[in-house]
Amino acid sequence: MTSRDSTRLLRSFVSMLKSRFVTHKPFFLAHAITYGCNSMCKTCSFWQTSHMMRDDLSTEGVYRLLEEAYDSGMRAYYLFGGEPMIRRDIEDVVKHAKNLGYMTVMNTNGSLVESKRDSLWKDLDFTFVSLDYFNEYHDFIRGRRGAFREVIKGIERIRAIGNTRVTLVTTISRLNLDAIEPMAKLARDLGVGISYNAVEVANQLYDSFGLTFQQSYDEGSKSSLVEDYGLSREQLQAFYHTILRLKKEGYPLMETEYVLRHYAEVKPFTCHFPKIFVYVSPNNKIYSCTCDHTYDLNSGSFREYFSSPVYKEHVKRAEGCNLCVRTCVRMYSYAYTLKPLNLVDLRKDIGLLINQR
Numbered sequence: 097m098t099s100r101d102s103t104r105l106l107r108s109f110v111s112m113l114k115s116r117f118v119t120h121k122p123f124f125l126a127h128a129i130t131y132g133c134n135s136m137c138k139t140c141s142f143w144q145t146s147h148m149m150r151d152d153l154s155t156e157g158v159y160r161l162l163e164e165a166y167d168s169g170m171r172a173y174y175l176f177g178g179e180p181m182i183r184r185d186i187e188d189v190v191k192h193a194k195n196l197g198y199m200t201v202m203n204t205n206g207s208l209v210e211s212k213r214d215s216l217w218k219d220l221d222f223t224f225v226s227l228d229y230f231n232e233y234h235d236f237i238r239g240r241r242g243a244f245r246e247v248i249k250g251i252e253r254i255r256a257i258g259n260t261r262v263t264l265v266t267t268i269s270r271l272n273l274d275a276i277e278p279m280a281k282l283a284r285d286l287g288v289g290i291s292y293n294a295v296e297v298a299n300q301l302y303d304s305f306g307l308t309f310q311q312s313y314d315e316g317s318k319s320s321l322v323e324d325y326g327l328s329r330e331q332l333q334a335f336y337h338t339i340l341r342l343k344k345e346g347y348p349l350m351e352t353e354y355v356l357r358h359y360a361e362v363k364p365f366t367c368h369f370p371k372i373f374v375y376v377s378p379n380n381k382i383y384s385c386t387c388d389h390t391y392d393l394n395s396g397s398f399r400e401y402f403s404s405p406v407y408k409e410h411v412k413r414a415e416g417c418n419l420c421v422r423t424c425v426r427m428y429s430y431a432y433t434l435k436p437l438n439l440v441d442l443r444k445d446i447g448l449l450i451n452q453r
Contacts, residue, residue: 101259104171105221108199111171115371116432121402122374124172125165125198129158129189130378133179135205136239139269139295139325142178143239151379155185159192161380161393166196168398170374176203178378187216194219203265207243209250217253220260224291225251227264228271230278237271251286263289263350268335269325270295276338280347291350292339294421295326332421336360351423355430359423367414368432369425370407374398384410385420 111123132149133142153161162173173193180186181204193200199221206225209217217223227247228237234244254262264286266272266279276292283290327335340356343349349356358365375383382391382401391401401407420426 101221104194104197105199107197108171111169112372114169116434119169120371121169122370122372123170124174124373125162125170126174126176126373126375127158127161128177128375128377129153129175129180129186130183131178132182133177133205134182134207134240135179135243138237138239138271139267148378152183153378153380155188157380158185158189161376162189162193162196162198164393165374165398166198168402170398171198172201173198174201174203174373179205179207181208181212187213187219190216190219205238205243206247206250207240209246209253214257217257218259222263223254223260224263224265225288226267227279227282228266229275230282233272237269248286251288255287261289262286263291265291265293267293267295268327270327270331271325273327273331273335276335277342280339280342280349283348289348289350292335292423294332294335333360333362352427352430354435355423355427358426359421364418365426365429366433367417367420367425368429369420370411370414372428372432374401385414385425 108123115121115123130149130152131142131145132152133140136143165173175189180202183189190200190202200219201222201224202220203224204226206227225247226238227244228234229244232244234247235241251262254260264279264283266275268276279292280290336356336359339349339351340353340360343351343353343356369385375385376393377383377390380393382393384390391404391406393401
């Protein structure tokens with residue numbers, strides 16, 4: 097890591113403290129740069145909306161978004177999709193973000209690593225690579241022949257370049273319940289971290305928004321994806337207990353033990369995610385995690401949004417929400433409230449990630 101990289105990461109940390117104690121506004125721009133995708137995953141429907149790519153921002157439009165977000169105080173840029181690497185300008189976008197001073201993070205299915213210049217992996221600070229199984233059965237889940245081989249080969253290349261820190265992201269569903277522990281072993285063997293998601297019983301399509309954490313477990317949602325592949329309440333609880341055990345056994349899970357223990361014990365929490373992250377769609381609209389409002393940045397600004405009743409109401413509703421089964425949401429929320437045990441765990445995990453060899 098260069099001194100310039102260290103400076104950018106330090107600025108991101110300072111912006112987090114400023115957000116927490118001064119502005120109370122997000123410091124992390126989460127950008128769905130496209131909904132287009134080259135996979136056809138069983139547990140995702142984004143690939144069915146690839147026709148919407150015609151509304152994606154141009155390269156210049158993304159540059160303006162990055163500049164306006166930076167001017168409003170954001171210092172971390174997380175881009176995802178769909179599949180971000182299907183955009184031909186992805187190297188230029190990440191380079192622009194890095195030159196502005198952002199900490200740069202990308203989530204990818206890993207299929208197009210070989211087609212991108214080395215500069216992309218030098219400009220990314222952190223890369224999350226989706227991998228749902230420890231062998232070619234991953235191809236079936238992802239609806240793409242050769243996907244497993246592409247991911248493994250891609251990770252080897254990224255690691256050889258040596259700048260970006262790599263974490264596997266494994267989405268657990270009924271299709272791969274047997275993969276939880278083998279995936280942790282694979283991550284350890286590859287020398288990377290791993291983070292787990294569950295197909296969301298609680299809030300897929302947000303049909304049950306407003307229920308308690310316990311109610312959301314019981315009632316689930318009406319999404320066909322969840323009906324087909326989602327975990328039952330019992331399976332979800334077993335999932336959390338399993339990854340908590342793996343964490344205690346020393347596998348490179350990115351979730352903190354503190355957070356996993358609270359999920360396993362079904363403890364409620366206060367969500368502060370909207371104070372940390374702001375989500376922007378491919379067509380330049382801010383959207384909430386509950387998908388119940390949007391704000392058009394084509395006719396407004398981040399500063400105006402953060403002062404608007406819409407944003408304030410979103411923050412208020414999130415604070416009363418206990419639905420989320422995404423471990424990252426709880427982990428960031430705990431960090432925001434400076435819970436000591438979570439911060440100690442988080443510091444250790446970040447240290448392991450940054451010191452990857």
